[in-house]
Amino acid sequence: MKKQPPVSCANLSLLSVPIFWPMAAATKLLEAGVELNAKNAKFVREDVKIHNEMRPKLATPNKVRLDLRTMVVREYGRPGGIPALVHAPFAGHSAMIADYQKGQSLVETLLSNGVKHVALTDWKSATSDMKDFDIDNYLEEVVIAIDDLGGYVNLVGLCQGGWAAAMVAARFPDKVNSLVLAGAPLDTDAGDGPVKKMAHEYPMSFFEGLVALGGGLMRGEMMLQGWKNMNPLQHYFKDHIDLYEHVNDPAYVAKEETFAAWYENPIDLPGRWYLQVITQLFKENRLAKGSFVALGRKLSLREITCPTTLLAGASDNVTTREQIIDAARYLGTPKNHIVLETIPGGHVGLFMGHMALTEHWPRIARWMAEQRRRGPQQHEIALASAPFP
Numbered sequence: 001m002k003k004q005p006p007v008s009c010a011n012l013s014l015l016s017v018p019i020f021w022p023m024a025a026a027t028k029l030l031e032a033g034v035e036l037n038a039k040n041a042k043f044v045r046e047d048v049k050i051h052n053e054m055r056p057k058l059a060t061p062n063k064v065r066l067d068l069r070t071m072v073v074r075e076y077g078r079p080g081g082i083p084a085l086v087h088a089p090f091a092g093h094s095a096m097i098a099d100y101q102k103g104q105s106l107v108e109t110l111l112s113n114g115v116k117h118v119a120l121t122d123w124k125s126a127t128s129d130m131k132d133f134d135i136d137n138y139l140e141e142v143v144i145a146i147d148d149l150g151g152y153v154n155l156v157g158l159c160q161g162g163w164a165a166a167m168v169a170a171r172f173p174d175k176v177n178s179l180v181l182a183g184a185p186l187d188t189d190a191g192d193g194p195v196k197k198m199a200h201e202y203p204m205s206f207f208e209g210l211v212a213l214g215g216g217l218m219r220g221e222m223m224l225q226g227w228k229n230m231n232p233l234q235h236y237f238k239d240h241i242d243l244y245e246h247v248n249d250p251a252y253v254a255k256e257e258t259f260a261a262w263y264e265n266p267i268d269l270p271g272r273w274y275l276q277v278i279t280q281l282f283k284e285n286r287l288a289k290g291s292f293v294a295l296g297r298k299l300s301l302r303e304i305t306c307p308t309t310l311l312a313g314a315s316d317n318v319t320t321r322e323q324i325i326d327a328a329r330y331l332g333t334p335k336n337h338i339v340l341e342t343i344p345g346g347h348v349g350l351f352m353g354h355m356a357l358t359e360h361w362p363r364i365a366r367w368m369a370e371q372r373r374r375g376p377q378q379h380e381i382a383l384a385s386a387p388f389p
Helices: 009-015 018-053 104-113 135-148 160-171 196-202 204-213 220-229 230-245 250-263 271-285 321-330 356-369 376-385
Strands: 063-067 072-075 084-087 119-122 153-157 176-182 310-315 339-345
Touching: 063 135, 063 321, 063 376, 072 104, 084 104, 084 135, 084 160, 104 119, 104 356, 135 160, 135 271, 153 160, 153 310, 160 176, 176 356, 196 271, 204 271, 310 321, 310 356, 321 339
Parallel strands: 084 119, 084 153, 153 176, 176 310, 310 339
Antiparallel strands: 063 072, 072 119
16 A cells, blocks of 8 residues: 655644634645646656757767768777778668667677777768769768778668668678678568558659658658657657656656657658669669669679678568568578577667667677678689579
8 A cells, every 4th residue: 555645733733623624625735736737847848858859869989980971970999800880770860779878779789799899870961952862872971981990891780771781792892891780671572561561552753742842852850750640649649648647757757858869850861862762672672683773883682792690670560570581592691601680579679679789789799790801702702602592
């Protein structure tokens, strides 16, 4: 039973005389009203803060290594050995998902498990003068980052950053020592997820209309409203009710503020880039089919011959398991150098879930750190021995 607060002597005096009972009741109501008004005011302040004032902030100390047109390259740890370049998703949110908060950070996990030098692609929001940037513009700057890091990296691609990382590994195999792709849609025709369904059922005129409304950009705010509208009860009602109920719980509020700093701050995408992704990758599946052209050359996933880990979420409805795990058959990497892992849970949990960061990524980090530098000759040997899909 919940322990009741002690009754003050003044209240006992009032309660001992029946004529004063209405006065005592009024006093309690007034006290309750003051507390309620204070809670209401606190809720309003916090709700405004969460939905309008929080900004993304990376959790782990870092420095800016490069400030490029499309991104800032963040550097962690200390130079030495083969660096890991984490290609964060470029899909409407910041790179904070890879360095979310202390104790819940992919970057921190890598640094703590044998990877001493890490870099992160911290994508900038597209501006109106970038509306005609395409996939090549972004690949070029990833290659610049790799060259600045010494020209040879362990490449980690998350979500939409995964197919871009695969493109780099296929286009420049001599620059990639090992490849880790998590929740990356390599074969967009596989599975039966809602993203595939939308890409195939909606006409291009729909997506072109969204870009036109954004003045040539795919506006992050528009995408955010779309994501929220997929579950309106949660985002427009339940989230606010939950905050009101827990507004006096510092741990709950801190958790909500951290999430809002990432989720409530979408970034804009170049319209041309966005339409190219929808058409060539999600509608036509050119990367898996070997017909996508990047930086002047037709790409084949068979050109990827480095040790590779493919990581999927068992209940991921953004990138279904089949889109990444089954895509192993397209790679040129020998089967004994391909690691396939499926983690219980959904999409975001792959990058910042407790199980992923404590049980799977530490093992992947140690595996990555163990990979030894390969020369061009080893790539040619691996490519010659790889079976055609």
